[in-house]
Amino acid sequence: MSALCVVDGVPATMGNLCSACVTTLHAKVLEVPRLLHELDVTITKQARQTSSAGGAGNERPLVLNLAASDVAREIEVALRTLAHLGAAEREPVPVAISALAPWTASHLVHAVRRPEIAGAYAALLAALERGWRSVDRAPERRVVGTCDCGGVLATARTTGEVRCPACGVLWDVGEREEARNEMLLGLTVCTADLVVLFRTVLRRRITAATVRKWVERRQLRPVSVEPMMFRATDAVQTWRRLHADETDQKTGEADVSV
Numbered sequence: 001m002s003a004l005c006v007v008d009g010v011p012a013t014m015g016n017l018c019s020a021c022v023t024t025l026h027a028k029v030l031e032v033p034r035l036l037h038e039l040d041v042t043i044t045k046q047a048r049q050t051s052s053a054g055g056a057g058n059e060r061p062l063v064l065n066l067a068a069s070d071v072a073r074e075i076e077v078a079l080r081t082l083a084h085l086g087a088a089e090r091e092p093v094p095v096a097i098s099a100l101a102p103w104t105a106s107h108l109v110h111a112v113r114r115p116e117i118a119g120a121y122a123a124l125l126a127a128l129e130r131g132w133r134s135v136d137r138a139p140e141r142r143v144v145g146t147c148d149c150g151g152v153l154a155t156a157r158t159t160g161e162v163r164c165p166a167c168g169v170l171w172d173v174g175e176r177e178e179a180r181n182e183m184l185l186g187l188t189v190c191t192a193d194l195v196v197l198f199r200t201v202l203r204r205r206i207t208a209a210t211v212r213k214w215v216e217r218r219q220l221r222p223v224s225v226e227p228m229m230f231r232a233t234d235a236v237q238t239w240r241r242l243h244a245d246e247t248d249q250k251t252g253e254a255d256v257s258v
């Protein structure tokens, strides 16, 4: 047992830690289940976004936010390490994270007496910090395409470069996104996939009703009727034609008023 806290060097009051650091550690341990839940939500949400975008074609299933799942594992390992420091010899440690966190918190009194506490403390705090960052940042990250090696390229950036997480090759974000969009727009898709394509590739919101209307008005010709399938490029042309008309009218009006 040190006389000084192994974290910040002030007089230790409980094992190798001062009161402030014990309090911090206690709070951080109890924070783990909440953060893991947030990471889980992030991972699920991104997987769903990706599978709906990829569902339109033969793009391999894109597993997103590797960062979030990596850091979740890291946090769990850090918590387990701390739990084992607090466990007596042969004392069973809970398996479920929801039970593990409160159990570890109530066993800190033993864990802080172990010399390994300094490393365990630092590892848990660092993992939690990274975890919260992944939660915050995750919604902005999007898939911009795939690497030649099959790796999924995901980034929050709209320009610049993105590194393949699998092989490390750098790609231009805009170029990869364009290649991905080109591939997606070359597909023949059903109405539901067309709606998704418009949202992900063109960032335009159309509905199944919009598509039905286009067909009824003969503005869009399906390539097959049973099931109803469309060439994505045809739909884009239809949309651009209709949209260009609107824009021209608006411009015309604006010109008149000037």
Ligand SMILES: [Zn+2]
Residues within 6 Å of the ligand: 005, 006, 007, 008, 009, 010, 017, 018, 019, 020, 021, 022
């Ligand atoms: Zn301290």
Ligand SMILES: [Zn+2]
Residues within 6 Å of the ligand: 147, 148, 149, 150, 151, 164, 165, 166, 167, 168, 169
């Ligand atoms: Zn790669």
